[in-house]
């Protein structure tokens with residue numbers, strides 16, 4: 001395992017292929033730095049005794065100790081530890097820990113590449129294992145580029161006016177394949193070592209060109225990253241950990257990119273391609289049950305702080321509001337635990353968390369976020385939007401006025417009042433706050449997609465049979481058990 005500084009040194013050596021605001025930029029551009037600092041923490045936390053080894057796993061391939069973000073889950077305990085690690089790390093940094101996408105993509109491909117080899121006699125799982133040895137030994141940071149730009153939404157890949165609107169194979173050669181297309185919303189690609197690329201959706205038998213998966217360095221020839229970097233507003237004097245956060249998302253363009261066969265994990269096998277898409281989403285929603293529990297807890301804490309500083313923390317409506325928020329935190333986290341406890345083992349040996357619990361936890365988190373913003377905004381009051389600029393609090397003439405008129409609960413100093421409301425403003429009334437709101441809704445899949453998965457996997461006929469039996473209507477089959485359609489695969 002390496003340190004955060006060693007990770008930074010490696011990222012600094014990547015070929016420049018990142019564009020931002022019309023310019024080719026350095027990966028260590030000040031606007032990107034906040035995200036790199038968060039990612040570096042995933043290395044340092046693994047060695048931090050305070051975390052009691054939750055971020056360290058044992059490789060099932062080499063038997064070596066590895067960073068859990070490079071691990072393929074081999075047990076229920078692995079899934080529980082992954083979720084716990086995600087929550088603890090997110091609580092500590094105050095936001096997304098950013099390294100789960102690559103791990104989730106690799107776990108999905110461990111299953112899909114293995115199943116492809118069993119069905120088609122291909123060589124992908126061998127590629128996968130060789131790749132994993134390198135990823136684990138070098139402690140690489142990977143991200144996942146799943147989401148295609150998708151063009152006209154109801155049209156399938158082959159029906160789009162431009163077939164590149166879903167990334168596809170345009171040529172097969174003896175030494176590899178050529179792919180063309182672009183992946184949207186690709187988080188942290190700018191400071192990743194390598195990118196895991198897999199399909200957005202299941203593919204029909206005539207969509208072989210789009211059934212492709214591979215892992216490739218982020219600075220590989222032909223890859224262009226059009227990046228958007230986001231951070232809370234920078235501070236002039238009132239330094240705070242929250243203002244040092246950052247994250248990047250890119251449109252990652254693959255312009256006729258050559259992928260050597262040893263890096264290819266699927267190419268034309270439509271059924272396993274669908275599994276890769278589905279399982280990445282599933283693993284990622286399981287990760288969300290850890291990170292969103294942390295983010296919801298931070299919102300709950302901020303709301304409680306606003307109430308205390310406004311002197312209204314004993315009001316009954318405030319306590320009811322906080323109880324509802326705590327309940328959301330616990331239900332999201334509980335869904336992840338339930339998903340791990342009810343995991344099944346795929347043929348590859350990888351453990352798959354329960355689909356409906358993952359989707360239910362992620363859907364709840366995505367929909368609850370608007371209520372969390374509303375609760376904090378309601379209890380903090382309008383100052384979260386209209387707080388005077390930071391410089392005014394340090395202006396010779398204005399400071400005494402602002403320190404005097406910001407006072408609410410007399411037990412809290414003017415500076416702490418200022419600090420708290422600056423945090424609330426950053427969280428809700430800033431470009432960063434708006435961006436996080438949409439991130440929480442769509443990242444990992446929009447709630448509507450989780451509804452589709454929940455309905456698909458629940459087996460509604462079983463539920464109807466329960467009702468029919470109680471009504472005395474004849475039923476076909478047994479009402480005993482809890483059903484998951486998906487697990488008929490394993």
Ligand SMILES: Cc1cc2nc3c(=O)[nH]c(=O)nc-3n(C[C@H](O)[C@H](O)[C@H](O)COP(=O)(O)OP(=O)(O)OC[C@H]3O[C@@H](n4cnc5c(N)ncnc54)[C@H](O)[C@@H]3O)c2cc1C
Pocket residue numbers: 101143144145146147150153154155184185186187188249438439440442443444445446448
């Ligand atoms: C901050 C952020 C970070 C992200 N990071 C990553 C990442 O690292 N890697 C990655 O792969 N993805 C990432 N995503 C992508 C995320 O998974 C998608 O945003 C999500 O799946 C929704 O896709 P979309 O944004 O293309 O929206 P759309 O697919 O355009 O969906 C918008 C709405 O359109 C409707 N809709 C869509 N298709 C249909 C249809 N066929 N029929 C009827 N209605 C339809 C639905 O109501 C949906 O809610 C990220 C997203 C965000 C916001």
